[in-house]
Structures are given as structure tokens and as C-alpha cells.
Amino acid sequence: MSIRVLKSSATKTHLRLPRCERAREREKMRLIVHNMLSCNIRGVVNKFPLRIEPEKVIVKEVDFNPDFLKHMIAKIDWKALVDGARSMGYPELPDHPPTTLESDESFLRKFHHSLLELNLEEGSLVCPETGRKFSVNKGIPNMLLHEDEV
Amino acid sequence: MILDVLRTIRARNLQSFGFYSVGSSRMRDIKVKADPREVLTSSDEEEEAVQVIESVSIRENEVSSSSLSVKSTPEIEKKYVHRVYDAIAPHFSSTRFAKWPKVAAFLESLPSGSVILDAGCGNGKYLGLNPSCFFIGCDISHPLIKICSDKGQEVLVADAVNLPYREEFGDAAISIAVLHHLSTENRRKKAIEELVRVVKPGGFVLITVWAAEQEDTSLLTKWTPLSAKYVEEWVGPGSPMNSPRVRNNPFFSLESIPETEVSTKEQKAENSPFIGLESIPESEESTKEHKGESIIPETKSSIVEQKDEKSVQDSLEALKKSQQEYFVPWHLPYHRAEVSGASASALASGLAKKDDRKGAVVYNRYYHVFSEGELERLASGVGNAMIVDRFYDKSNWCIVLQKAALNQD
Numbered sequence: 362m363s364i365r366v367l368k369s370s371a372t373k374t375h376l377r378l379p380r381c382e383r384a385r386e387r388e389k390m391r392l393i394v395h396n397m398l399s400c401n402i403r404g405v406v407n408k409f410p411l412r413i414e415p416e417k418v419i420v421k422e423v424d425f426n427p428d429f430l431k432h433m434i435a436k437i438d439w440k441a442l443v444d445g446a447r448s449m450g451y452p453e454l455p456d457h458p459p460t461t462l463e464s465d466e467s468f469l470r471k472f473h474h475s476l477l478e479l480n481l482e483e484g485s486l487v488c489p490e491t492g493r494k495f496s497v498n499k500g501i502p503n504m505l506l507h508e509d510e511v
Numbered sequence: 512m513i514l515d516v517l518r519t520i521r522a523r524n525l526q527s528f529g530f531y532s533v534g535s536s537r538m539r540d541i542k543v544k545a546d547p548r549e550v551l552t553s554s555d556e557e558e559e560a561v562q563v564i565e566s567v568s569i570r571e572n573e574v575s576s577s578s579l580s581v582k583s584t585p586e587i588e589k590k591y592v593h594r595v596y597d598a599i600a601p602h603f604s605s606t607r608f609a610k611w612p613k614v615a616a617f618l619e620s621l622p623s624g625s626v627i628l629d630a631g632c633g634n635g636k637y638l639g640l641n642p643s644c645f646f647i648g649c650d651i652s653h654p655l656i657k658i659c660s661d662k663g664q665e666v667l668v669a670d671a672v673n674l675p676y677r678e679e680f681g682d683a684a685i686s687i688a689v690l691h692h693l694s695t696e697n698r699r700k701k702a703i704e705e706l707v708r709v710v711k712p713g714g715f716v717l718i719t720v721w722a723a724e725q726e727d728t729s730l731l732t733k734w735t736p737l738s739a740k741y742v743e744e745w746v747g748p749g750s751p752m753n754s755p756r757v758r759n760n761p762f763f764s765l766e767s768i769p770e771t772e773v774s775t776k777e778q779k780a781e782n783s784p785f786i787g788l789e790s791i792p793e794s795e796e797s798t799k800e801h802k803g804e805s806i807i808p809e810t811k812s813s814i815v816e817q818k819d820e821k822s823v824q825d826s827l828e829a830l831k832k833s834q835q836e837y838f839v840p841w842h843l844p845y846h847r848a849e850v851s852g853a854s855a856s857a858l859a860s861g862l863a864k865k866d867d868r869k870g871a872v873v874y875n876r877y878y879h880v881f882s883e884g885e886l887e888r889l890a891s892g893v894g895n896a897m898i899v900d901r902f903y904d905k906s907n908w909c910i911v912l913q914k915a916a917l918n919q920d
């Protein structure tokens with residue numbers, strides 16, 4: 362398990378920021394993207410999900426949009442999301458989504474927080490089969506392969 | 512400035528939906544010497560080219576086409592696409608702000624909450640265009656992706672020919688002015704397959720590429736057809752590069768970009784919103800073009816032996832008519848070039864040239880322009896997708912695909 366360092370700037374952004382400041386801040390990689398990323402090295406079978414080795418995680422508030430969340434439930438690989446959130450320091454997400462989403466706002470809030478508010482600014486995404494690390498710098502994952510990996 | 516206004520509006524709109532979009536696509540590097548072979552798209556022609564260019568020194572590991580996966584980046588793309596965009600990224604981005612109405616209409620037609628994947632998003636012009644959707648962009652150029660990221664978009668660095676996305680996650684995907692930078696037909700087809708793979712069943716894919724049939728034919732005079740490069744590589748027995756006739760003939764030299772028509776029009780052309788829409792002309796079918804280009808080396812060597820320059824010119828003229836491979840110049844103003852150190856090394860290595868008259872470093876970008884029907888032909892080879900719309904707009908060929916729904920075969 363790698364070391365996760367929550368820098369002081371991360372703590373600050375956890376507080377509610379004025380709208381204009383939120384607009385100017387750069388987005389980092391969030392679990393909604395992580396849930397889609399897979400290792401595309403030639404021949405790899407067990408390519409998803411990528412294990413997250415965080416070095417810097419920032420929590421950034423995002424407006425709550427239940428319709429979007431319900432749309433995403435169908436797409437999301439739940440286990441990948443739960444594990445990803447846990448590795449980013451948020452263990453509150455239940456192991457399974459409830460059957461009736463509409464009435465469960467507390468669940469939706471946790472889902473929202475996991476999917477959209479946990480930002481990986483620095484760290485690695487690790488292929489489950491090969492251990493190959495894809496780096497995330499300044500919130501940008503680099504998924505390019507080397508010549509011998511294609 | 513318009514950009515700032517748009518950014519504020521977009522940011523405000525995004526706030527209400529609580530998400531940001533990201534994009535990036537990178538293209539891989541290619542070794543220069545492999546240029547001629549890489550541009551010939553079918554493996555047959557590559558084999559032909561291999562025999563012909565045996566006398567030209569090319570490293571063995573570059574020769575065999577079968578050893579190169581379709582996902583490996585050919586040299587011509589590394590040198591004339593990736594490196595160029597990396598070097599010109601901020602300047603390029605500043606000229607890319609006009610939103611193409613057809614693309615905007617496509618994006619705005621998508622249902623609220625859609626996850627839209629932009630493969631080859633460049634400076635992120637379209638990311639977040641529909642504020643009710645969630646955009647994820649990728650590009651192979653890290654400098655361009657950084658520009659997207661600074662705008663608050665959710666982006667990553669990846670290769671459009673090998674998207675790091677699992678199947679069927681996206682609701683829609685777009686590829687705007689990207690495929691024409693891929694130098695082989697197999698790679699272009701692979702990129703289309705990737706776009707279809709990553710969208711859900713029933714999802715839509717919009718692809719636009721520069722057309723061979725340009726509305727503004729004067730643009731063609733600014734471009735260097737690739738055939739000139741072939742000639743430089745293949746003409747003459749022994750060491751073609753050292754042939755004085757080749758070297759002294761400006762037409763034969765790839766590096767000399769026709770500067771005679773340098774004018775304010777050209778500058779305007781690069782900076783105007785219209786050019787921001789990016790279009791390329793080419794009217795011949797690709798089969799004709801391939802045949803034409805594979806013939807070049809053989810014709811050239813026999814002609815050179817007879818020292819018949821006129822026939823050389825004639826062949827090249829004929830080639831021009833079926834020309835689909837071009838180097839399109841990009842003028843990077845000196846004050847922009849200094850910002851990134853890339854231009855210094857580009858000039859040193861011959862990748863770029865200085866134009867003191869215009870005060871710019873001139874780069875060449877590789878393009879394979881699409882002839883009429885070519886994009887459709889490529890797309891119809893993708894099994895589980897249907898063409899639902901096709902059109903020509905502002906010198907671009909465009910196509911909309913729909914991935915087969917689950918209950919269809």
C-alpha cells in the first residue's frame with residue numbers, strides 16, 4: 362500500500378470555495394475517468410480496473426446532480442469504484458448500490474462524492490496483470506505505451 | 512478576449528452540472544527514414560517499396576512491414592505530427608477557437624448527461640461544448656493536453672489508435688480533424704474501430720477529416736506534396752541524397768517550402784476561424800494514389816539514369832493530381848517559438864526552417880487528405896457500426912456512425 366499524502370492545499374479545497382475560484386482550478390483525474398481506464402498493452406487479459414497508488418489526493422466540491430448520477434449507475438463498474446474510492450481515502454461507499462436509487466439520497470451523495478469529488482493529482486495507475494505503472498501528474502494520466510508494449 | 516468570455520460561460524455552465532471534461536490524444540513518433548514506406552498504406556505496396564529502396568540506407572528493423580504493429584507509430588507521424596504539435600501547442604491553441612457548427616450541432620443533439628469521448632481533442636475546443644454532458648478528452652500531445660487541463664477539462668494523454676478505455680463506456684465519441692494525421696490506411700481504420708469500440712451499443716460517433724477536394728484551392732499551393740520527399744529519398748543510384756542535381760533542384764527538396772506566395776493571406780489563412788475548421792483537398796481515389804506512389808521509385812531510378820529531368824517533372828506532375836499526402840506548413844512566430852525550447856532543436860535537426868521575412872519558424876505537418884467516399888469506405892469496413900449520416904462541409908468529409916444496438920447482429 363503506497364503512501365498517500367494529503368497536502369495542506371488539499372484540506373483547503375475541501376472547504377466550500379466561491380464559484381469563481383472553483384472555475385479557475387484545474388480538474389484532476391477523478392474516479393469517473395478511472396472507471397473507464399484500462400491497460401491496453403498487447404496481450405494483457407486482466408486489464409481493468411487499474412489499481413490506484415495515490416500520492417496526492419484533493420477533494421473538490423462539485424454540484425450535486427442526481428439525474429447524472431442515475432445515468433452513470435448503469436455504466437459504472439461498482440467494485441472498481443468502491444476500491445478506487447477507498448484507495449483515495451474514502452471508504453464510505455457501500456459494496457453494492459441499493460435497489461431503489463430515487464429514495465436514497467444519502468447513498469447518492471456518497472456516490473457523488475466518490476465519482477466526482479475525489480481528485481487524484483499525483484500518483485500511479487497500476488495494471489493488475491503486468492504491474493505496469495501509468496503515471497498521473499498534475500491530474501493528467503499518461504496512458505501512452507512504449508514501442509515494445511504495442 | 513473571446514476565449515476568456517467563453518471560458519467563463521463554460522465554467523459557469525459546468526458548475527450547474529458539476530462536471531468538467533477532459534481530452535487528449537497523442538500520436539506516436541516515427542523515424543524519418545521510414546517515411547516513404549509508412550505512407551504507402553497497403554502491405555503490398557510496402558513490400559514493393561522495400562525492394563526498390565534497398566539501395567537507400569535504411570535500418571533493417573524499419574524495413575519489414577509485418578514487424579510493425581498497426582499501433583506502432585510510424586516515423587513520419589513522430590516527426591511531422593507529434594513533434595510539430597508539441598512545439599506549436601500554445602500558438603496552435605490560440606488559433607483554434609471557432610466552433611464548427613456541424614460539430615456543435617452533433618454535440619448539442621446528445622441527451623443530457625451523456626459521456627462524450629473526444630479522441631484527439633487537441634486544445635479541447637469542443638470539451639464541455641454541451642454543458643449538460645460529461646466530456647473526457649485525450650490527445651497524444653502532452654502540451655496540448657496541458658492546455659486543456661488548465662482550462663479545467665478532464666483529459667489524459669493517449670493514442671487514438673489504441674484508446675485506454677474499456678468497451679462501451681461512452682455514450683458518444685468524436686474525432687475532429689484527427690484521422691488525416693495517420694499515415695497508413697490500417698491505422699486510420701483502427702482509429703475508427705477504436706471509436707466504435709468505446710461507445711455503448713446504439714451510441715454515435717462523429718468523424719471529420721480534411722478533404723482532398725478543397726473549397727479554397729489556393730491553399731494547395733502552400734502545401735508540399737509528399738512525392739517530392741520520395742524523390743529526394745529514392746532518385747539516383749548510389750547515394751541519392753548526394754546527387755547534386757537533386758540537391759540543387761528546389762522542387763526536389765522537401766525542406767524548401769514554396770515561400771514565393773508568402774503573403775498576408777497565408778498568415779490570415781492560418782489564423783482565421785475558417786482555417787480553424789481545417790480542411791484539406793484531394794480528389795483522387797486512394798488506390799490510384801497508392802499505385803502512383805509505389806511507381807515513383809522505380810520510375811525515378813530509371814529516369815535518373817537517363818538524366819531526363821523533364822520526365823521526372825512530368826511524373827511528379829501526374830503524381831500531384833492523385834496526391835493525397837501532403838506536408839502543410841505551420842508558421843510559428845519567433846516570439847512564440849522562443850517560449851518552448853523545441854524550436855531550437857527542431858531548427859538544428861532540419862525539422863523546421865526559419866522564415867525571417869515572416870518572422871516565423873516554419874514546421875511541416877503531415878496530412879493524408881481524404882478523397883470523396885474514402886472515409887465511408889473505411890468506416891463501412893467496421894463490422895458493428897452503421898453509417899447514419901455523411902456530408903461534406905467546409906472542405907471536410909464528415910461521417911456519423913451508430914454502433915449496433917445489443918439486439919441487432
